[in-house]
């Protein structure tokens with residue numbers, strides 16, 4: 326059984342507001358396409374309801390929001406943790422009542438959206454936050470809500486961006502979302518050709534999605550054992566532990582009593598589990 330250190334890639338530099346702001350100030354924004362991403366443009370063209378409540382997290386310069394506005398959408402919210410792009414957007418869209426521009430942390434954001442657009446936000450987050458991302462997306466979406474956009478289908482040597490694979494995403498989003506689409510994108514920009522998946526994931530409103538804080542787990546072997554034990558609980562549909570073993574995402578048909586989870590992992594007394602409040 327090999328002992329894994331926590332967040333191998335990202336512990337050495339926190340990917341916080343200061344990190345992202347520094348990239349904007351230094352103009353080291355290689356991710357910025359300078360235009361709406363073509364697969365997202367094509368998808369937006371299929372959205373009939375111009376009053377859909379739309380969120381774009383980690384929006385950066387958000388050419389996607391601009392495209393939405395140009396095409397008559399009336400209820401757009403964008404959020405970014407870095408002040409510079411937020412200030413640019415506020416100036417660009419001042420006096421436009423159809424867009425709300427928020428400076429803040431996506432994970433603190435509250436709202437209810439019909440559509441959330443993913444464009445190089447997931448890959449910008451430390452991979453340790455992937456379970457939290459699924460939990461938060463599920464919370465922010467309305468009953469029939471859709472998470473649509475692009476995820477990398479390749480790995481990078483170091484990040485951000487942090488890559489991934491279709492197999493990983495299928496496991497991560499399973500049960501919390503219904504998979505309408507998760508296929509290789511056919512109209513990515515040339516440098517990203519054949520390396521992006523277009524996702525169209527519909528919130529599964531029949532399930533309960535909770536995130537729990539874990540303590541005491543230090544290696545992937547224990548992680549697998551605990552995942553299996555949680556999956557064996559009646560009503561649990563999916564369980565996914567973060568790569569630093571600090572959190573577990575549990576999708577179930579009904580609320581699971583914390584005592585049941587505590588008993589399941591208490592085969593070693595150093596393991597503890599605590600529900601994270603919304």
Ligand SMILES: C[S@@+](CC[C@H](N)C(=O)[O-])C[C@H]1O[C@@H](n2cnc3c(N)ncnc32)[C@H](O)[C@@H]1O
Nearest residue numbers: 345356383384385405406407430431444445449
């Ligand atoms: C790789 S950039 C992508 C920007 C934009 N989506 C684009 O494609 O040009 C990632 C963005 O996410 C923002 N970001 C990172 N963590 C965030 C968080 N927790 N909440 C909100 N925004 C965040 C960064 O400031 C940055 O603008």
